[in-house]
Amino acid sequence: MDDTIVEMRHITKRFPGVVANDDVSISIQKGEIYAILGENGAGKSTLMSMLFGMYEPDEGEIWIRGKKVNITSPSYATKLNIGMVHQHFKLVENYTVTENIILGQEPMTRHLGFLPAVDVKGSEQKIAALSKRYGLEVDPHKKIEDVNVSTRQRVEILKMLYREAEILIFDEPTAVLTPQEIEFLLNIIRELRKAGKTVILITHKLEEIKQVADRCAILCRGKLIGVYDVASTSTREMANRMVGREVSFTVDKAAMQPGAEVLKVDDLLVRDPDGVQAVKNVSFTVHAGEIFAIAGVSGNGQTELADAIAGLIPACGGKIFLNGEDVTALSVRERTLRGVSYIPEDRQDVGLVLDFDLAENLALKDYFKEPFCHKGVLDRRAFDEHGKKLIADYDIRSGQGISTQVRSMSGGNQQKAIIAREVELESGLMIFVQPTRGLDIGAIENIHKQIVAQRDAGNAILLISLELDEIIGLADTIGVMFSGEMRKIAPAETLTANQVGEYMMGVKA
Ligand SMILES: Nc1ncnc2c1ncn2[C@@H]1O[C@H](COP(=O)(O)OP(=O)(O)OP(=O)(O)O)[C@@H](O)[C@H]1O
């Protein structure tokens, strides 16, 4: 029996300077988990955005349940029972969980028998039933701005289910989650399949595909390379097909040659906006030529620690020294000028100016200096030359080269742009927070090589990551944070992944 629910036939989509999808044909069966894999900028989000009605294809046809359709808007996609959780969430910050879920689909009732009103009670019951059925726990009365990313994601999923989606598209849902949350989400996805739903999963993580998907489509520079049966294809095969070359999963690095002390954090205390201690009297040092990696479950003070060292938020106690100089009271720019590079966790809010073009974003940290600025006058040509060089050196892919507006770039390529800019500063201290989040495996391999190269060039590296593999693979020294405290500091070779995991969970003190 043919149970095809989605068919995309010969889909082509062009953006200025780039063919995002080039004659792509896929067909998806009802009740399967269908993964889509491909390098950053390969066209995954674009393909699925067309299925969800955010763009229309330039050529090709979409068939849903055996009928040809023109999906001209997300609301029409919703009518066809198609839902999507986007790579960058789309919720209203100052609305509650319930309000976000029912937004646009408010069930009406009558107060006192005649006054029209939103039936909040009724929708709350429906939401509660859905939460229970799929294990999607949320507090319906909390405002979105007060909940963490994994809750936000649950809200997005509930929103789809509330609209009775049967075809559920997830665009890199696990990029922002911790390993425990990922396990949880994969279980939810399995439950959705059990309930007969069709799931399309875009991800860069081959292990996840192995764990849940039935088939996997691989895209490369807009073209479909092939569709593979997951059970009979190894992760290595998938990786090689996708990147078009042999990919190495391990990092080659020589023993470290530590030099002078570059960063010294002494008894640092940082409070979050509510006055709660986020970083509690943390002390450590990082030397030239050393990768000091901080492991920890998300939300244990790592982000605040990095922000405080970079100067984005103030220290409430303790001191930060850079090459022996007390920089605790200095501004971000003063620290940058003394040699601090920072790849922040939030690439869209802190890392980039989305409405600027790529050349401008690549010079954000030094536009006020030579060669970009002569006596207060900006030199556009210098921006362009610098931009072109970085695009080539870091393989940043975009439609229109240096003049691409950064907002239109794929998520992974936005991240590569930040890394290029910050590494190029050649700072003595480089702070990398989640540097490979959302990157494809080929790009991850390159970034890891660059981090090691920067260490070998004598720079001090502070790496903060939620990926234990990344920590174990790169670290010379490992620090583990739990509940705002630095629970353990030790040479990397003296700790196993399991031991680090135990400190991360607070089991070991
Ligand atoms: N709105 C847009 N305007 C112009 N170009 C766009 C737009 N959206 C996507 N593109 C371009 O289309 C190409 C495919 O982008 P897409 O976001 O689909 O990639 P992706 O496979 O999802 O990558 P990633 O893994 O980094 O998220 C990229 O070159 C991107 O710059």
Ligand SMILES: [Mg+2]
């Ligand atoms: Mg994408």
